[in-house]
Amino acid sequence: MAKAYRNGETRFDPTTVLVTGASSGIGAEVARFYARADRTLILWGRDAQRLEQVARDCRALGAGVRTQVLDLRDGGAAIAAFRADDDRHPVDLLVLAAGLGDMRQGTARTEHAETVLELGLVNYATPSALATAGAERMVARGGGHIVLLGSVAAFHALPFAPAYSGSKAGLMRFAEALRNGLSEYGVGVTLVSPGFVDTPMSRRVSSAKPFLQTAPAAARLIARSIEENRAHLVFPRLFSMLRLLDIVMPRPIRDVILRRLKADQAPRPAS
Incomplete structure:
Protein backbone atom coordinates (compact mmCIF):
# COMPACT_ATOMS: atom_id res chain seq x y z
CA MET A 1 0.00 0.00 0.00
CA ALA A 2 1.55 3.27 -1.15
CA LYS A 3 1.29 6.76 0.27
CA ALA A 4 1.27 9.99 -1.69
CA TYR A 5 2.41 13.33 -0.34
CA ARG A 6 0.68 16.57 -1.23
CA ASN A 7 1.45 19.90 0.41
CA GLY A 8 3.27 18.08 3.17
CA GLU A 9 0.25 15.91 4.02
CA THR A 10 0.12 12.12 3.81
CA ARG A 11 -2.74 10.84 1.67
CA PHE A 12 -4.08 7.33 1.29
CA ASP A 13 -3.12 6.21 -2.20
CA PRO A 14 -4.37 2.66 -2.87
CA THR A 15 -2.71 0.45 -5.44
CA THR A 16 -5.68 -1.91 -5.86
CA VAL A 17 -9.31 -0.90 -5.35
CA LEU A 18 -12.21 -3.36 -5.31
CA VAL A 19 -15.69 -1.85 -5.70
CA THR A 20 -18.95 -3.77 -5.43
CA GLY A 21 -22.03 -2.29 -7.07
CA ALA A 22 -19.74 -0.76 -9.70
CA SER A 23 -22.15 -1.05 -12.62
CA SER A 24 -24.13 2.08 -11.67
CA GLY A 25 -24.75 4.81 -9.14
CA ILE A 26 -22.26 5.61 -6.39
CA GLY A 27 -20.18 2.47 -7.02
CA ALA A 28 -19.62 3.42 -10.67
CA GLU A 29 -18.59 6.95 -9.76
CA VAL A 30 -16.21 5.73 -7.05
CA ALA A 31 -14.59 3.50 -9.68
CA ARG A 32 -14.22 6.40 -12.10
CA PHE A 33 -12.83 8.62 -9.33
CA TYR A 34 -10.04 6.16 -8.52
CA ALA A 35 -9.23 5.27 -12.14
CA ARG A 36 -5.71 6.30 -13.09
CA ALA A 37 -2.47 4.86 -14.45
CA ASP A 38 -0.58 2.41 -12.22
CA ARG A 39 -3.74 1.49 -10.32
CA THR A 40 -5.75 -1.73 -10.56
CA LEU A 41 -9.53 -1.62 -10.25
CA ILE A 42 -11.56 -4.76 -9.56
CA LEU A 43 -15.17 -3.97 -10.38
CA TRP A 44 -18.11 -6.13 -9.36
CA GLY A 45 -21.69 -5.75 -10.52
CA ARG A 46 -24.80 -7.61 -11.58
CA ASP A 47 -25.38 -5.93 -14.96
CA ALA A 48 -22.66 -7.11 -17.34
CA GLN A 49 -23.34 -4.49 -20.02
CA ARG A 50 -23.30 -1.50 -17.67
CA LEU A 51 -20.31 -2.90 -15.79
CA GLU A 52 -18.32 -3.16 -19.01
CA GLN A 53 -19.14 0.45 -19.85
CA VAL A 54 -17.78 1.59 -16.49
CA ALA A 55 -14.72 -0.59 -17.06
CA ARG A 56 -14.14 1.07 -20.46
CA ASP A 57 -14.36 4.50 -18.87
CA CYS A 58 -11.81 3.51 -16.24
CA ARG A 59 -9.43 1.96 -18.76
CA ALA A 60 -9.59 5.17 -20.79
CA LEU A 61 -8.31 6.97 -17.68
CA GLY A 62 -5.31 4.62 -17.56
CA ALA A 63 -6.38 2.07 -14.93
CA GLY A 64 -5.97 -1.66 -15.22
CA VAL A 65 -9.44 -3.17 -14.79
CA ARG A 66 -10.83 -6.58 -13.93
CA THR A 67 -14.58 -7.19 -13.82
CA GLN A 68 -16.70 -9.75 -12.02
CA VAL A 69 -20.41 -10.34 -12.64
CA LEU A 70 -22.04 -11.90 -9.59
CA ASP A 71 -25.06 -11.79 -7.32
CA LEU A 72 -24.45 -10.82 -3.70
CA ARG A 73 -27.40 -12.91 -2.58
CA ASP A 74 -24.91 -15.77 -2.71
CA GLY A 75 -22.61 -14.73 0.12
CA GLY A 76 -20.44 -17.83 -0.05
CA ALA A 77 -19.66 -17.26 -3.72
CA ALA A 78 -18.88 -13.60 -2.99
CA ASP A 92 -5.87 -2.17 -0.10
CA LEU A 93 -9.16 -0.30 -0.62
CA LEU A 94 -12.42 -2.25 -0.46
CA VAL A 95 -15.56 -0.21 -1.24
CA LEU A 96 -18.75 -2.16 -0.57
CA ALA A 97 -21.23 -0.01 -2.46
CA ALA A 98 -23.70 -2.62 -3.70
CA GLY A 99 -27.16 -2.57 -2.19
CA LEU A 100 -30.87 -2.85 -2.81
CA GLY A 101 -33.48 -0.25 -1.93
CA ASP A 102 -37.04 -1.53 -1.68
CA MET A 103 -40.08 -0.54 0.34
CA ARG A 104 -43.70 -1.48 0.80
CA GLN A 105 -45.46 -0.53 -2.41
CA GLY A 106 -48.81 1.07 -3.13
CA THR A 107 -51.63 -0.15 -0.93
CA ALA A 108 -49.75 -3.19 0.38
CA ARG A 109 -49.88 -3.59 4.15
CA THR A 110 -46.57 -5.40 4.49
CA GLU A 111 -43.43 -6.10 2.50
CA HIS A 112 -42.91 -9.49 0.87
CA ALA A 113 -41.03 -11.94 3.07
CA GLU A 114 -38.75 -12.82 0.16
CA THR A 115 -37.82 -9.15 -0.25
CA VAL A 116 -36.95 -8.86 3.43
CA LEU A 117 -34.63 -11.88 3.09
CA GLU A 118 -33.05 -10.50 -0.08
CA LEU A 119 -32.32 -7.09 1.45
CA GLY A 120 -30.92 -8.73 4.56
CA LEU A 121 -28.45 -10.67 2.42
CA VAL A 122 -27.43 -7.93 -0.03
CA ASN A 123 -27.47 -4.93 2.32
CA TYR A 124 -26.15 -6.52 5.49
CA ALA A 125 -24.99 -10.14 5.56
CA THR A 126 -22.86 -10.30 2.41
CA PRO A 127 -21.16 -6.89 2.74
CA SER A 128 -20.41 -7.67 6.39
CA ALA A 129 -18.87 -11.00 5.38
CA LEU A 130 -16.87 -9.36 2.58
CA ALA A 131 -15.63 -6.67 4.95
CA THR A 132 -14.46 -9.41 7.29
CA ALA A 133 -12.75 -11.26 4.45
CA GLY A 134 -11.04 -8.02 3.49
CA ALA A 135 -10.05 -7.33 7.09
CA GLU A 136 -8.43 -10.77 7.40
CA ARG A 137 -6.15 -10.05 4.45
CA MET A 138 -5.46 -6.39 5.33
CA VAL A 139 -4.56 -7.14 8.95
CA ALA A 140 -2.06 -9.74 7.75
CA ARG A 141 -0.51 -7.13 5.40
CA GLY A 142 -0.53 -4.37 8.01
CA GLY A 143 -2.89 -1.87 6.41
CA GLY A 144 -5.82 -1.03 4.16
CA HIS A 145 -9.21 0.60 4.23
CA ILE A 146 -12.78 -0.72 4.08
CA VAL A 147 -15.83 1.36 3.16
CA LEU A 148 -19.38 0.20 3.83
CA LEU A 149 -22.23 2.05 2.15
CA GLY A 150 -25.13 2.49 4.52
CA SER A 151 -27.97 5.00 4.47
CA VAL A 152 -29.56 7.69 6.61
CA ALA A 153 -32.56 5.32 6.63
CA ALA A 154 -30.63 3.40 9.30
CA PHE A 155 -31.32 6.25 11.73
CA HIS A 156 -35.11 5.92 11.62
CA ALA A 157 -37.67 3.11 12.00
CA LEU A 158 -39.38 3.76 8.67
CA PRO A 159 -42.77 2.00 8.66
CA PHE A 160 -42.86 1.74 4.85
CA ALA A 161 -39.32 0.29 4.61
CA PRO A 162 -38.56 -1.93 7.62
CA ALA A 163 -36.31 -4.25 5.59
CA TYR A 164 -34.25 -1.43 4.13
CA SER A 165 -33.91 0.66 7.29
CA GLY A 166 -33.32 -2.48 9.37
CA SER A 167 -30.63 -3.90 7.09
CA LYS A 168 -28.82 -0.56 6.98
CA ALA A 169 -29.10 -0.20 10.77
CA GLY A 170 -27.45 -3.59 11.17
CA LEU A 171 -24.69 -2.56 8.78
CA MET A 172 -24.12 0.64 10.75
CA ARG A 173 -23.58 -1.22 14.00
CA PHE A 174 -21.37 -3.80 12.28
CA ALA A 175 -19.18 -1.04 10.79
CA GLU A 176 -18.79 0.61 14.20
CA ALA A 177 -17.80 -2.68 15.81
CA LEU A 178 -15.43 -3.63 12.99
CA ARG A 179 -13.65 -0.27 13.16
CA ASN A 180 -13.18 -0.67 16.91
CA GLY A 181 -11.80 -4.15 16.43
CA LEU A 182 -9.34 -3.17 13.69
CA SER A 183 -8.10 0.17 15.02
CA GLU A 184 -4.85 -1.26 16.44
CA TYR A 185 -3.94 -3.07 13.20
CA GLY A 186 -3.69 -0.16 10.78
CA VAL A 187 -6.90 -0.98 8.91
CA GLY A 188 -9.42 1.84 8.55
CA VAL A 189 -13.19 1.40 8.35
CA THR A 190 -15.54 4.10 7.13
CA LEU A 191 -19.32 3.91 7.16
CA VAL A 192 -21.01 6.14 4.58
CA SER A 193 -24.61 7.17 5.27
CA PRO A 194 -25.95 9.21 2.35
CA GLY A 195 -29.33 10.84 1.98
CA PHE A 196 -30.86 10.95 -1.48
CA VAL A 197 -28.35 10.53 -4.31
CA ASP A 198 -29.34 10.69 -7.97
CA THR A 199 -28.97 7.00 -8.84
CA PRO A 200 -31.21 4.44 -10.55
CA MET A 201 -32.28 3.27 -7.08
CA SER A 202 -33.45 6.67 -5.91
CA ARG A 203 -35.14 7.47 -9.22
CA ARG A 204 -37.63 4.71 -8.47
CA VAL A 205 -38.83 6.61 -5.39
CA SER A 206 -41.87 8.74 -6.23
CA SER A 207 -41.92 10.83 -3.04
CA ALA A 208 -39.93 14.01 -2.45
CA LYS A 209 -36.14 13.68 -2.39
CA PRO A 210 -34.85 16.67 -0.44
CA PHE A 211 -31.22 17.79 -0.78
CA LEU A 212 -30.60 15.41 -3.70
CA GLN A 213 -26.87 14.90 -4.36
CA THR A 214 -25.19 13.79 -7.58
CA ALA A 215 -23.34 10.48 -7.65
CA PRO A 216 -20.00 12.11 -8.67
CA ALA A 217 -20.29 14.52 -5.72
CA ALA A 218 -20.98 11.56 -3.43
CA ALA A 219 -17.88 9.77 -4.74
CA ARG A 220 -15.71 12.81 -3.99
CA LEU A 221 -17.05 13.03 -0.45
CA ILE A 222 -16.37 9.33 0.08
CA ALA A 223 -12.80 9.65 -1.21
CA ARG A 224 -12.17 12.58 1.13
CA SER A 225 -13.52 10.64 4.10
CA ILE A 226 -11.17 7.76 3.25
CA GLU A 227 -8.18 10.09 3.14
CA GLU A 228 -9.21 11.51 6.52
CA ASN A 229 -9.85 8.01 7.93
CA ARG A 230 -13.28 9.15 9.10
CA ALA A 231 -15.38 6.68 11.06
CA HIS A 232 -18.70 7.91 9.70
CA LEU A 233 -19.63 10.15 6.77
CA VAL A 234 -23.20 11.48 6.77
CA PHE A 235 -24.34 13.73 3.95
CA PRO A 236 -26.02 16.13 3.61
CA ARG A 237 -25.14 17.24 7.15
CA LEU A 238 -28.77 18.04 7.94
CA PHE A 239 -29.37 14.32 8.35
CA SER A 240 -26.92 14.21 11.26
CA MET A 241 -29.17 16.69 13.07
CA LEU A 242 -32.26 14.65 12.19
CA ARG A 243 -30.52 11.60 13.65
CA LEU A 244 -29.95 13.42 16.94
CA LEU A 245 -33.56 14.60 16.94
CA ASP A 246 -34.71 11.01 16.50
CA ILE A 247 -32.59 9.97 19.50
CA VAL A 248 -33.74 12.67 21.92
CA MET A 249 -37.38 12.85 20.91
CA PRO A 250 -39.81 10.95 23.19
CA ARG A 251 -40.75 7.65 21.58
CA PRO A 252 -44.54 8.28 21.46
CA ILE A 253 -44.03 11.55 19.57
CA ARG A 254 -41.41 10.04 17.29
CA ASP A 255 -43.65 7.08 16.45
CA VAL A 256 -46.58 9.34 15.56
CA ILE A 257 -44.39 11.35 13.19
CA LEU A 258 -42.92 8.25 11.56
CA ARG A 259 -46.34 6.64 11.05
CA ARG A 260 -47.48 9.70 9.14
CA LEU A 261 -44.62 9.51 6.65
CA LYS A 262 -45.59 8.31 3.20
CA ALA A 263 -43.44 7.06 0.34
CA ASP A 264 -43.79 4.86 -2.70
CA GLN A 265 -41.58 3.59 -5.50
CA ALA A 266 -41.75 1.94 -8.88
CA PRO A 267 -41.08 -1.81 -9.00
CA ARG A 268 -37.47 -2.88 -9.33
CA PRO A 269 -36.50 -3.57 -12.97
CA ALA A 270 -36.06 -7.24 -13.78
CA SER A 271 -32.41 -8.31 -13.78
Missing part, protein backbone atom coordinates in the same frame (compact mmCIF):
# COMPACT_ATOMS: atom_id res chain seq x y z
CA ILE A 79 -16.38 -14.51 -0.27
CA ALA A 80 -14.67 -17.02 -2.56
CA ALA A 81 -14.56 -14.46 -5.39
CA PHE A 82 -13.02 -11.85 -3.12
CA ARG A 83 -10.29 -14.19 -1.92
CA ALA A 84 -9.48 -15.21 -5.51
CA ASP A 85 -9.26 -11.56 -6.62
CA ASP A 86 -7.17 -10.65 -3.59
CA ASP A 87 -4.78 -13.52 -4.30
CA ARG A 88 -4.11 -12.02 -7.74
CA HIS A 89 -4.12 -8.36 -6.72
CA PRO A 90 -3.92 -7.61 -2.97
CA VAL A 91 -6.73 -5.18 -2.24
Whole structure:
Protein backbone atom coordinates (compact mmCIF):
# COMPACT_ATOMS: atom_id res chain seq x y z
CA MET A 1 0.00 0.00 0.00
CA ALA A 2 1.55 3.27 -1.15
CA LYS A 3 1.29 6.76 0.27
CA ALA A 4 1.27 9.99 -1.69
CA TYR A 5 2.41 13.33 -0.34
CA ARG A 6 0.68 16.57 -1.23
CA ASN A 7 1.45 19.90 0.41
CA GLY A 8 3.27 18.08 3.17
CA GLU A 9 0.25 15.91 4.02
CA THR A 10 0.12 12.12 3.81
CA ARG A 11 -2.74 10.84 1.67
CA PHE A 12 -4.08 7.33 1.29
CA ASP A 13 -3.12 6.21 -2.20
CA PRO A 14 -4.37 2.66 -2.87
CA THR A 15 -2.71 0.45 -5.44
CA THR A 16 -5.68 -1.91 -5.86
CA VAL A 17 -9.31 -0.90 -5.35
CA LEU A 18 -12.21 -3.36 -5.31
CA VAL A 19 -15.69 -1.85 -5.70
CA THR A 20 -18.95 -3.77 -5.43
CA GLY A 21 -22.03 -2.29 -7.07
CA ALA A 22 -19.74 -0.76 -9.70
CA SER A 23 -22.15 -1.05 -12.62
CA SER A 24 -24.13 2.08 -11.67
CA GLY A 25 -24.75 4.81 -9.14
CA ILE A 26 -22.26 5.61 -6.39
CA GLY A 27 -20.18 2.47 -7.02
CA ALA A 28 -19.62 3.42 -10.67
CA GLU A 29 -18.59 6.95 -9.76
CA VAL A 30 -16.21 5.73 -7.05
CA ALA A 31 -14.59 3.50 -9.68
CA ARG A 32 -14.22 6.40 -12.10
CA PHE A 33 -12.83 8.62 -9.33
CA TYR A 34 -10.04 6.16 -8.52
CA ALA A 35 -9.23 5.27 -12.14
CA ARG A 36 -5.71 6.30 -13.09
CA ALA A 37 -2.47 4.86 -14.45
CA ASP A 38 -0.58 2.41 -12.22
CA ARG A 39 -3.74 1.49 -10.32
CA THR A 40 -5.75 -1.73 -10.56
CA LEU A 41 -9.53 -1.62 -10.25
CA ILE A 42 -11.56 -4.76 -9.56
CA LEU A 43 -15.17 -3.97 -10.38
CA TRP A 44 -18.11 -6.13 -9.36
CA GLY A 45 -21.69 -5.75 -10.52
CA ARG A 46 -24.80 -7.61 -11.58
CA ASP A 47 -25.38 -5.93 -14.96
CA ALA A 48 -22.66 -7.11 -17.34
CA GLN A 49 -23.34 -4.49 -20.02
CA ARG A 50 -23.30 -1.50 -17.67
CA LEU A 51 -20.31 -2.90 -15.79
CA GLU A 52 -18.32 -3.16 -19.01
CA GLN A 53 -19.14 0.45 -19.85
CA VAL A 54 -17.78 1.59 -16.49
CA ALA A 55 -14.72 -0.59 -17.06
CA ARG A 56 -14.14 1.07 -20.46
CA ASP A 57 -14.36 4.50 -18.87
CA CYS A 58 -11.81 3.51 -16.24
CA ARG A 59 -9.43 1.96 -18.76
CA ALA A 60 -9.59 5.17 -20.79
CA LEU A 61 -8.31 6.97 -17.68
CA GLY A 62 -5.31 4.62 -17.56
CA ALA A 63 -6.38 2.07 -14.93
CA GLY A 64 -5.97 -1.66 -15.22
CA VAL A 65 -9.44 -3.17 -14.79
CA ARG A 66 -10.83 -6.58 -13.93
CA THR A 67 -14.58 -7.19 -13.82
CA GLN A 68 -16.70 -9.75 -12.02
CA VAL A 69 -20.41 -10.34 -12.64
CA LEU A 70 -22.04 -11.90 -9.59
CA ASP A 71 -25.06 -11.79 -7.32
CA LEU A 72 -24.45 -10.82 -3.70
CA ARG A 73 -27.40 -12.91 -2.58
CA ASP A 74 -24.91 -15.77 -2.71
CA GLY A 75 -22.61 -14.73 0.12
CA GLY A 76 -20.44 -17.83 -0.05
CA ALA A 77 -19.66 -17.26 -3.72
CA ALA A 78 -18.88 -13.60 -2.99
CA ILE A 79 -16.38 -14.51 -0.27
CA ALA A 80 -14.67 -17.02 -2.56
CA ALA A 81 -14.56 -14.46 -5.39
CA PHE A 82 -13.02 -11.85 -3.12
CA ARG A 83 -10.29 -14.19 -1.92
CA ALA A 84 -9.48 -15.21 -5.51
CA ASP A 85 -9.26 -11.56 -6.62
CA ASP A 86 -7.17 -10.65 -3.59
CA ASP A 87 -4.78 -13.52 -4.30
CA ARG A 88 -4.11 -12.02 -7.74
CA HIS A 89 -4.12 -8.36 -6.72
CA PRO A 90 -3.92 -7.61 -2.97
CA VAL A 91 -6.73 -5.18 -2.24
CA ASP A 92 -5.87 -2.17 -0.10
CA LEU A 93 -9.16 -0.30 -0.62
CA LEU A 94 -12.42 -2.25 -0.46
CA VAL A 95 -15.56 -0.21 -1.24
CA LEU A 96 -18.75 -2.16 -0.57
CA ALA A 97 -21.23 -0.01 -2.46
CA ALA A 98 -23.70 -2.62 -3.70
CA GLY A 99 -27.16 -2.57 -2.19
CA LEU A 100 -30.87 -2.85 -2.81
CA GLY A 101 -33.48 -0.25 -1.93
CA ASP A 102 -37.04 -1.53 -1.68
CA MET A 103 -40.08 -0.54 0.34
CA ARG A 104 -43.70 -1.48 0.80
CA GLN A 105 -45.46 -0.53 -2.41
CA GLY A 106 -48.81 1.07 -3.13
CA THR A 107 -51.63 -0.15 -0.93
CA ALA A 108 -49.75 -3.19 0.38
CA ARG A 109 -49.88 -3.59 4.15
CA THR A 110 -46.57 -5.40 4.49
CA GLU A 111 -43.43 -6.10 2.50
CA HIS A 112 -42.91 -9.49 0.87
CA ALA A 113 -41.03 -11.94 3.07
CA GLU A 114 -38.75 -12.82 0.16
CA THR A 115 -37.82 -9.15 -0.25
CA VAL A 116 -36.95 -8.86 3.43
CA LEU A 117 -34.63 -11.88 3.09
CA GLU A 118 -33.05 -10.50 -0.08
CA LEU A 119 -32.32 -7.09 1.45
CA GLY A 120 -30.92 -8.73 4.56
CA LEU A 121 -28.45 -10.67 2.42
CA VAL A 122 -27.43 -7.93 -0.03
CA ASN A 123 -27.47 -4.93 2.32
CA TYR A 124 -26.15 -6.52 5.49
CA ALA A 125 -24.99 -10.14 5.56
CA THR A 126 -22.86 -10.30 2.41
CA PRO A 127 -21.16 -6.89 2.74
CA SER A 128 -20.41 -7.67 6.39
CA ALA A 129 -18.87 -11.00 5.38
CA LEU A 130 -16.87 -9.36 2.58
CA ALA A 131 -15.63 -6.67 4.95
CA THR A 132 -14.46 -9.41 7.29
CA ALA A 133 -12.75 -11.26 4.45
CA GLY A 134 -11.04 -8.02 3.49
CA ALA A 135 -10.05 -7.33 7.09
CA GLU A 136 -8.43 -10.77 7.40
CA ARG A 137 -6.15 -10.05 4.45
CA MET A 138 -5.46 -6.39 5.33
CA VAL A 139 -4.56 -7.14 8.95
CA ALA A 140 -2.06 -9.74 7.75
CA ARG A 141 -0.51 -7.13 5.40
CA GLY A 142 -0.53 -4.37 8.01
CA GLY A 143 -2.89 -1.87 6.41
CA GLY A 144 -5.82 -1.03 4.16
CA HIS A 145 -9.21 0.60 4.23
CA ILE A 146 -12.78 -0.72 4.08
CA VAL A 147 -15.83 1.36 3.16
CA LEU A 148 -19.38 0.20 3.83
CA LEU A 149 -22.23 2.05 2.15
CA GLY A 150 -25.13 2.49 4.52
CA SER A 151 -27.97 5.00 4.47
CA VAL A 152 -29.56 7.69 6.61
CA ALA A 153 -32.56 5.32 6.63
CA ALA A 154 -30.63 3.40 9.30
CA PHE A 155 -31.32 6.25 11.73
CA HIS A 156 -35.11 5.92 11.62
CA ALA A 157 -37.67 3.11 12.00
CA LEU A 158 -39.38 3.76 8.67
CA PRO A 159 -42.77 2.00 8.66
CA PHE A 160 -42.86 1.74 4.85
CA ALA A 161 -39.32 0.29 4.61
CA PRO A 162 -38.56 -1.93 7.62
CA ALA A 163 -36.31 -4.25 5.59
CA TYR A 164 -34.25 -1.43 4.13
CA SER A 165 -33.91 0.66 7.29
CA GLY A 166 -33.32 -2.48 9.37
CA SER A 167 -30.63 -3.90 7.09
CA LYS A 168 -28.82 -0.56 6.98
CA ALA A 169 -29.10 -0.20 10.77
CA GLY A 170 -27.45 -3.59 11.17
CA LEU A 171 -24.69 -2.56 8.78
CA MET A 172 -24.12 0.64 10.75
CA ARG A 173 -23.58 -1.22 14.00
CA PHE A 174 -21.37 -3.80 12.28
CA ALA A 175 -19.18 -1.04 10.79
CA GLU A 176 -18.79 0.61 14.20
CA ALA A 177 -17.80 -2.68 15.81
CA LEU A 178 -15.43 -3.63 12.99
CA ARG A 179 -13.65 -0.27 13.16
CA ASN A 180 -13.18 -0.67 16.91
CA GLY A 181 -11.80 -4.15 16.43
CA LEU A 182 -9.34 -3.17 13.69
CA SER A 183 -8.10 0.17 15.02
CA GLU A 184 -4.85 -1.26 16.44
CA TYR A 185 -3.94 -3.07 13.20
CA GLY A 186 -3.69 -0.16 10.78
CA VAL A 187 -6.90 -0.98 8.91
CA GLY A 188 -9.42 1.84 8.55
CA VAL A 189 -13.19 1.40 8.35
CA THR A 190 -15.54 4.10 7.13
CA LEU A 191 -19.32 3.91 7.16
CA VAL A 192 -21.01 6.14 4.58
CA SER A 193 -24.61 7.17 5.27
CA PRO A 194 -25.95 9.21 2.35
CA GLY A 195 -29.33 10.84 1.98
CA PHE A 196 -30.86 10.95 -1.48
CA VAL A 197 -28.35 10.53 -4.31
CA ASP A 198 -29.34 10.69 -7.97
CA THR A 199 -28.97 7.00 -8.84
CA PRO A 200 -31.21 4.44 -10.55
CA MET A 201 -32.28 3.27 -7.08
CA SER A 202 -33.45 6.67 -5.91
CA ARG A 203 -35.14 7.47 -9.22
CA ARG A 204 -37.63 4.71 -8.47
CA VAL A 205 -38.83 6.61 -5.39
CA SER A 206 -41.87 8.74 -6.23
CA SER A 207 -41.92 10.83 -3.04
CA ALA A 208 -39.93 14.01 -2.45
CA LYS A 209 -36.14 13.68 -2.39
CA PRO A 210 -34.85 16.67 -0.44
CA PHE A 211 -31.22 17.79 -0.78
CA LEU A 212 -30.60 15.41 -3.70
CA GLN A 213 -26.87 14.90 -4.36
CA THR A 214 -25.19 13.79 -7.58
CA ALA A 215 -23.34 10.48 -7.65
CA PRO A 216 -20.00 12.11 -8.67
CA ALA A 217 -20.29 14.52 -5.72
CA ALA A 218 -20.98 11.56 -3.43
CA ALA A 219 -17.88 9.77 -4.74
CA ARG A 220 -15.71 12.81 -3.99
CA LEU A 221 -17.05 13.03 -0.45
CA ILE A 222 -16.37 9.33 0.08
CA ALA A 223 -12.80 9.65 -1.21
CA ARG A 224 -12.17 12.58 1.13
CA SER A 225 -13.52 10.64 4.10
CA ILE A 226 -11.17 7.76 3.25
CA GLU A 227 -8.18 10.09 3.14
CA GLU A 228 -9.21 11.51 6.52
CA ASN A 229 -9.85 8.01 7.93
CA ARG A 230 -13.28 9.15 9.10
CA ALA A 231 -15.38 6.68 11.06
CA HIS A 232 -18.70 7.91 9.70
CA LEU A 233 -19.63 10.15 6.77
CA VAL A 234 -23.20 11.48 6.77
CA PHE A 235 -24.34 13.73 3.95
CA PRO A 236 -26.02 16.13 3.61
CA ARG A 237 -25.14 17.24 7.15
CA LEU A 238 -28.77 18.04 7.94
CA PHE A 239 -29.37 14.32 8.35
CA SER A 240 -26.92 14.21 11.26
CA MET A 241 -29.17 16.69 13.07
CA LEU A 242 -32.26 14.65 12.19
CA ARG A 243 -30.52 11.60 13.65
CA LEU A 244 -29.95 13.42 16.94
CA LEU A 245 -33.56 14.60 16.94
CA ASP A 246 -34.71 11.01 16.50
CA ILE A 247 -32.59 9.97 19.50
CA VAL A 248 -33.74 12.67 21.92
CA MET A 249 -37.38 12.85 20.91
CA PRO A 250 -39.81 10.95 23.19
CA ARG A 251 -40.75 7.65 21.58
CA PRO A 252 -44.54 8.28 21.46
CA ILE A 253 -44.03 11.55 19.57
CA ARG A 254 -41.41 10.04 17.29
CA ASP A 255 -43.65 7.08 16.45
CA VAL A 256 -46.58 9.34 15.56
CA ILE A 257 -44.39 11.35 13.19
CA LEU A 258 -42.92 8.25 11.56
CA ARG A 259 -46.34 6.64 11.05
CA ARG A 260 -47.48 9.70 9.14
CA LEU A 261 -44.62 9.51 6.65
CA LYS A 262 -45.59 8.31 3.20
CA ALA A 263 -43.44 7.06 0.34
CA ASP A 264 -43.79 4.86 -2.70
CA GLN A 265 -41.58 3.59 -5.50
CA ALA A 266 -41.75 1.94 -8.88
CA PRO A 267 -41.08 -1.81 -9.00
CA ARG A 268 -37.47 -2.88 -9.33
CA PRO A 269 -36.50 -3.57 -12.97
CA ALA A 270 -36.06 -7.24 -13.78
CA SER A 271 -32.41 -8.31 -13.78
